[in-house]
Each structure stands twice: as structure tokens, then as C-alpha cells.
């Protein structure tokens with residue numbers, strides 16, 4: 001029997017979607033307003049789900065205090081109030097789309113968590129647009 005526990009988090013960040021090897025016109029054609037050269041921001045909402053068995057001694061799947069700390073160190077601290085293209089090394093040569101941000105978050109969290117957990121990362125870029133990455 002397994003249970004999924006969730007922790008929500010939030011960060012504000014700027015980004016620009018574009019390819020360096022494309023012209024501004026081509027970037028606008030593909031990425032629209034998200035390609036504007038001077039960046040723009042989003043209020044990202046994150047939901048991290050951790051699935052595993054309930055520990056018989058503690059009654060926990062995972063100590064949410066530990067999960068909170070890991071999300072803070074791996075996501076909020078490095079991403080909040082940052083320019084993702086400029087400040088986050090993972091996006092130096094990768095478009096910071098919601099898809100890629102969710103995958104980067106999943107990779108960072110999974111490196112810190114026991115391999116037996118099933119991890120899901122749900123990332124809202126706007127209240128209506130969101131992605132889910134499960135590895």
C-alpha cells in the first residue's frame with residue numbers, strides 16, 4: 001500500500017523563450033510574446049507529490065519538514081526572484097518552458113530523495129497553464 005503526500009511551493013521568476021540561432025522574427029513566430037527580448041515574469045506554483053509506503057514507526061511517507069527544506073534549497077532559493085535564462089545554469093542553453101522547468105525541478109529533487117519514492121512535479125505557469133512531470 002502506498003500513499004502520496006504533497007507539498008506546495010511558490011516562486012516568481014522571469015524568463016524569455018527563444019533560440020539563439022533564430023532571428024527575432026522567427027522567435028516571435030514560434031514563441032509569441034514569450035520571446036520579447038526584455039523578459040517577462042510568471043508567478044509559478046509548484047506541487048510536489050511523493051508516493052511511497054507509510055513508515056510503520058513514524059506513520060509518515062516522508063517527513064514534510066524535510067521535503068519543505070529540500071524544495072526550498074533546490075527550487076525556491078535558486079529560482080525565486082531570478083531571471084531563469086540568466087541566473088540558473090541549467091537554462092543557459094535550454095529554453096525555460098514550463099516543461100523544461102518541471103523536468104529540471106524533478107531532476108534536482110530526485111537527486112536528494114530516496115530512489116524508492118515516486119516523484120511527481122506539477123508546475124503552474126499561469127492559473128490555467130500547467131505541466132506534470134513524473135520522470
Ligand code: NI
Pocket residue numbers: 015034040041042
Ligand atoms: Ni512566459
